[in-house]
Amino acid sequence: MNNKKEVNAAILIIGNEILSGRTKDLNTSTISSWLNGIGIRVLEVRVVPDVEEKIISSLNELKKNFSYVFTSGGIGPTHDDITAESVSKCFDLKYEIHQNAYKILEKYYGKENFNEGRQKMVWMPSNANLILNPASGAPGFNIKNVFCLPGVPSILQSMLPELKNKLVGGNPILSKTISLKTIESEIAKSLKDVQNNNKDVDIGSYPFFRKGKIGVSIVMRSESQSKIDICNSQILNLINEKKIEIVERD
């Protein structure tokens, strides 16, 4: 894959608990930040319920439109874990016992404790590639450009390094942040001019309220450090002109 081509991704979060508001999604942030480091940019996230047809229709759309799709959730042992079966149907593959996953979990739990509930976790699409799970045994899996990970944040996080040699990224996405003691409307016009002069840098403006202070964080993102540097110097100029105090910069 040519490094100059943008490599992008979508995340599909599967789980009623996120939609009901009971649980806050932490996995998007974890996956996206990790992918940035290997040059893969997340361009869409969807959250869908534990409903087969919704999982399949979303996955069909996302796997067609993005270089990679990462799913999170629904690969545990209970009745509401239907990701593996849905992915099998989506790719028109048999849903069956994965022999290698079976061996891994039989060893992990011990033969006598490898009960029916746990055995459900080795049912996968036929010929899935395993994604090993150093935190809690049960592997995730990969079919073509779709990578299925668990929903529990700490377990998902432990599995990301296992993905590294399965993904081909582009140039890492670099970023620089300057946090200012100002309000957005004060800098909006000048910042728009800087954005127009620096088309290859995404400039984001985010108000913050922390430690009793209000301010604005300006985030510059690009694959090119030199383009970020040029953009940064133009932003520093506008800050100087307007006599705005810098609170923090990275």
Next chain:
Amino acid sequence: MNNKKEVNAAILIIGNEILSGRTKDLNTSTISSWLNGIGIRVLEVRVVPDVEEKIISSLNELKKNFSYVFTSGGIGPTHDDITAESVSKCFDLKYEIHQNAYKILEKYYGKENFNEGRQKMVWMPSNANLILNPASGAPGFNIKNVFCLPGVPSILQSMLPELKNKLVGGNPILSKTISLKTIESEIAKSLKDVQNNNKDVDIGSYPFFRKGKIGVSIVMRSESQSKIDICNSQILNLINEKKIEIVERD
């Protein structure tokens, strides 16, 4: 609207900062929990970048498929705030100064401080209904079944009560949680039987790791309290049979 009909919703989060992993999305949880209380069930969430065509295509799909759509983000004063203009195009409406919003913000900031940056926030789709903002002045707006809210969590939260008389909900979605000192694979089979016997209750199973303890939270959700009660007693039976300790229940 008949109360027996399911009233559902989608949330569209607009913002590069969520996709890049820089910021964790808190608004889905806030909006969903609040909507549950008035009988509106969120069935899909999408996160898209600050890109007009992505906003428009997602919005077109969601507003057709759900009773209500709530957007979050992109209604501030800076160049990356393009929600209002995108929504105007989506509904084929003029993007223009909203006279009432203008009056509200001119009064809020004072005539002399109502600069160009701030004035951008009164540009909206023609004839938008305003959603007042008790926290920071600049209103959100509503066109047909689409409600546009800001991205800053505390401001969004302050505006939810303003929506109450603009939405027609169904029966509130009730829930009951029992947290158990067990692991999912121990209860998976019995829980599946309970789910099969209680089709009108969604039963979710969520492993937790907190205060050094591991366990599983069983969440029952339904519009009917009596159906939750029946389901709950069946779950209590299975807990008794298996001699599982209850850690917490609501």
